Amino acid sequence: QKEVEQDPGPLSVPEGAIVSLNCTYSNSAFQYFMWYRQYSRKGPELLMYTYSSGNKEDGRFTAQVDKSSKYISLFIRDSQPSDSATYLCAMSSNTGFQKLVFGTGTRLLVSP
Amino acid sequence: SAVISQKPSRDICQRGTSLTIQCQVDSQVTMMFWYRQQPGQSLTLIATANQGSEATYESGFVIDKFPISRPNLTFSTLTVSNMSPEDSSIYLCSVGPESDNSFGPGTRLLVL
Numbered sequence: 001q002k003e004v005e006q007d008p009g010p011l012s013v014p015e016g017a018i019v020s021l022n023c024t025y026s027n028s029a030f031q032y033f034m035w036y037r038q039y040s041r042k043g044p045e046l047l048m049y050t051y052s053s054g055n056k057e058d059g060r061f062t063a064q065v066d067k068s069s070k071y072i073s074l075f076i077r078d079s080q081p082s083d084s085a086t087y088l089c090a091m092s093s094n095t096g097f098q099k100l101v102f103g104t105g106t107r108l109l110v111s112p
Numbered sequence: 113s114a115v116i117s118q119k120p121s122r123d124i125c126q127r128g129t130s131l132t133i134q135c136q137v138d139s140q141v142t143m144m145f146w147y148r149q150q151p152g153q154s155l156t157l158i159a160t161a162n163q164g165s166e167a168t169y170e171s172g173f174v175i176d177k178f179p180i181s182r183p184n185l186t187f188s189t190l191t192v193s194n195m196s197p198e199d200s201s202i203y204l205c206s207v208g209p210e211s212d213n214s215f216g217p218g219t220r221l222l223v224l
Contacts, residue, residue: 043215
């Protein structure tokens with residue numbers, strides 16, 4: 001069993017839709033949770049990070065962590081075609097986000 | 113966030129040869145990491161590049177296959193040695209949380 005599971009997609013939505021991206025994990029030691037966005041032929045770009053459980057909002061993006069269920073989510077409101085990318089969740093049990101463990105990524109396609 | 117560049121951006125190599133990938137950061141950073149991203153797989157940490165000492169390798173990766181140098185706080189190299197087609201992948205360098213865990217654009221390697 002992989003430490004971090006993520007549906008590879010693709011997930012296709014129309015412009016303006018609310019998108020929900022999810023990851024599950026098995027290691028209860030994970031304390032830091034991150035979401036990266038990766039455009040084609042580019043390196044991953046850190047979108048958001050959260051520590052332990054709870055929600056964090058940044059503009060159209062909301063990250064949610066439920067440690068009791070070992071489940072994390074990223075919500076994108078009012079999705080735009082420019083949001084089309086692969087979204088990677090990543091987790092770490094170390095202080096300072098060392099040794100990140102990544103999901104395989106979910107490919108999101110937002111059509112105009 | 114740090115700006116990270118990698119050279120080469122892509123290469124096609126013959127089996128049995130070696131390729132050295134360079135990673136340059138525009139600011140001094142304490143931590144540098146090397147990851148591999150194989151098609152359909154998650155980003156996997158190869159090693160932590162330590163300035164002034166040997167790199168710390170993750171399980172499944174060895175120094176003879178992936179020698180790493182870290183001569184200063186802004187530069188690191190990863191060599192992929194004695195390559196086989198299974199080494200075809202994207203190799204990315206990354207920095208630690210002091211620079212938002214940024215990633216370089218990656219080096220696309222195809223081994224024939």
